[in-house]
Amino acid sequence: MTDPTTGVPSPTAAGAGAAGAPAADEGHLVLRDLVKTYPGRHGAAVRGVSLSVPRGAMLAVLGPSGCGKSTTLRMIAGLVAPSAGSVLVDGKDVTGTPAHHRDMGVVFQSYALFPHMDVAGNVAFGLEMRKVPRPERERRVTEALELVRLDHLARRRVSQLSGGQQQRVALARALVVRPTVLLLDEPLSNLDAQLRTTMREEIRRIQQETGITTVFVTHDQHEALSMADRVAVLHEGRLEQLGTPQEIYERPASRFTAEFVGRANLLPATVVAAASAGEAAAAEVEVPGIGRITAQGASPAPGEPVTVLLRPHRVVLDAHDPDGGIARGTVLTAGYTGETVAYRVRVGGSGPELDVELPSGSHRPSAPGAEVGVSWQQGAARLVPAAPRSGGDAEAADGGGPAGDRDPRGGAA
Amino acid sequence: MSAAAPGTETGSDTGSTTAPGAERPAPGRWTPGRTAAALLLPGLVALLLTYAMPLVWVARMAFNEPLPGGAIRQTLTLGTFADVLTDGHYWRVIWQTVELGALVTVFTLLLSYPLALFLARTTTRWRGLLIALAVTPLLISSVARTFGWMAILGNQGVVNKTLQSVGIIDTPLQLANNLTGVVIASTEIYMPFAILVMISGFGRLDPELERAAASLGAGRLAVLRRVVLPLTLPGVLTAGLLVFVLSLSGYVTPRLIGGGRVFVLATEIYDEAITALNWPVAAVLSMLLLVLFGLVIVVYTRLQRFVERRILGERGAAS
């Protein structure tokens, strides 16, 4: 397994974000133990989030609705006052600075354009507030509109714009003041699927052209993985994992991340022996119904229960040689989705059920009831560490339920 | 409320290094509580002066003793209440007030329901105009509208003139200066209120439901009785409450159309206060009117809860 990097200097040890406060002072934007509690509501919305964003990087804050990601963004913007903790920009504490002195560009989910102004008026507003002289203001408004390719619509009323155009105006309005940090709250969720893909590339292009430190909040894993340099996974107000998109997907630091990002088979297992340590750590584990297999990742002591992650698309089925694989399986269901065929396979007679995804066209589809050989690519099986803070819960859920969670989101909800 | 900017706590341990020009609100300044107080203050003072204080004053007045010739003895007595409540005249007034209110409510609801049903369901592009036409009278001076009814219902009015010229009647029908006229005019005057409330309350009337019921074999009457009526009943009840309450306290129409022969609480309060200068009795009558309001609202709340339960029950049985 490769260790991909995106060329962005990493301020924290990969995947260790959840373990403790990172060495925060290196980042351009740093959150230190941010907490938000709302009076009268049970539990905190955000329960101590610490992370750091390097200058010029794009961080995605990823999590299901209600995980505290929007609250975190609003605390960075100064729109919500944290109950505890601090926000640092360039090493300076801005926690007490009101929103209008923070110099952060924010793009809201609803775009929040000023309905009584035209496109240029919206974009010029921030410059007016900064008392930028008119000639320069006009030049910069034009520049910003050119950046988002809307210079031909400067005099249009915002109510006459399409969703994608409104989105671009919101982006131009936030960027024109050259903010120190750009914050995007679910920027693409109000667009239709096709436009979303275009805007994804567009936002990425603009961010790289301007080199502005950016934080965006999303519940969409594809958005997070494809746009961001680094992804912070948030769950119930806590940071589950901070890492590059590859790290988040390939080496999830918790059961929650494994299930939330991508589809996952999670199998309970018992450690037999640890193979080696360090980056190439692996262990031999016993999976009930499958047998002994090798899984990548650091493992606890022999005899301890662990969870093994198998991504559905890395499993291989062989219909010709049911006994030639790692285990023998029976196809339960097969569903054609166009690009892939999704199978559900029971391993052994009464073993765990696995979700398997094979590219359609690469194989002759198997019908339900067919016997197949089940195997997976080298290094596809991966140990998922027990959740750092709620490890006990995860283990308890493992022991009781059947092997392999059906719905990757269901278990986390 | 001490929801001071939390930055004041966290900021202090980092030396609060914000830019010198930055606006740092002093602790406690412009908290939500104080902002709200500042914004609400003018309105609250105005309401205190023009609404709360007068009500307290009139309530206090009900416990004073009226003396002959319009004088008032400042005291604390239930005597005026006792005098009013043992006087048959006032009981007749209360009865006539309730009777008028009930009649007006029934007729208003009957006449408003078809219009509201039509306006809630129609898809014509004239819908906006038709709604405005039905609701606009609400904003037109009730004196002007009552005067219009005088011109219609009077002995020389539209109705009598027309009927006489056609030869149906010889002597004019007595449509004004009595309860009949007041009921007719009040019904029209409160219809816009009822229609407005009904249209708002008919929101849950989904045409799909009617089509679904029809597709299940329900005839037109069955659809009306089993689907439309139960779903619109809460809106009708709310409209009924509003109309009843408004007509209990109506003054202009009973006075003008009643021609001094229809006595209701409102006209009685005015006459006691202005003509007889008997403020304590007028105050007692006002209190009685408020009690009547309270009773109506209690009955309405009970009825509304009953209806909601019945509808939910019917839905449960249908599934």
Add this chain to the structure above:
Amino acid sequence: MRTGPAGRAAWVALLVVLYLFLLAPIIVVLVVSFDDATFLRFPPEGFTLDAYRQVFANDDFRSAIQVSAVTASITALLAVVTGVPAALALSRVPFRGREAMESAFLSPLLVPNIVLGLALLVLFAPIPLTDTYTGLILAHLGITIPYVVRTVCASLAGADPRAEEAARTLGADTFTVARRIILPTILPGVVSGGVIAFLLSFDETVISLFVSGQNVTPLPVAVLQYVEYRSDPAVAALSVCLVVLSVVAVVFVERSLGLRRSLRSG
């Protein structure tokens, strides 16, 4: 409900009759106001504008129109000045007891005008504020503020609070946000509230009956007292003027905010 042609005709006929009933007094007043008789009759037999001339020749009516216009203008202004900040607080500032405050601001609508009129008389007479402009304006203020609060709240509910936050992140302080973002957005609601307040004050009869007198007599009171003893086309002409005033206001409110949102009872 699909109906046959006969049922449909009956249904349309019923609706037409109901509309006629609803608009009957207004139609009759309009027709009578152009009659050339000196007493009320129907149908009219001649056409003249004498009735309208009489209205403006009558000193009582002229001064009553003036009293009502002045009272309604000042009342509307005061209602807007006090009601708009209150609506802002109620819809945008999260403070404890907000719901109670909201009920307090709408509660004058629950008290019958006849009771409020008497109450104002009892409070104002000894000061003495009855039969003065001040008393009349104060009396009207209490019943108009709730309408302004409600229209402006409806307007604010339709405005995206995120736009205000966006302005803050762009460098606007609280005052600038209010001036540059909130006020322009809710302006239609504010104007509608003011227009409704003006109209309510201009048409207010019962409360005015208690607090007005010989010196300061607003128009509805003057008309009421006139109609009790005489009925002639002059009153009809005056009524038509009131109707026209209302219709103009209604059209304005409907255009800028939507009538139903402004008048919804509650």
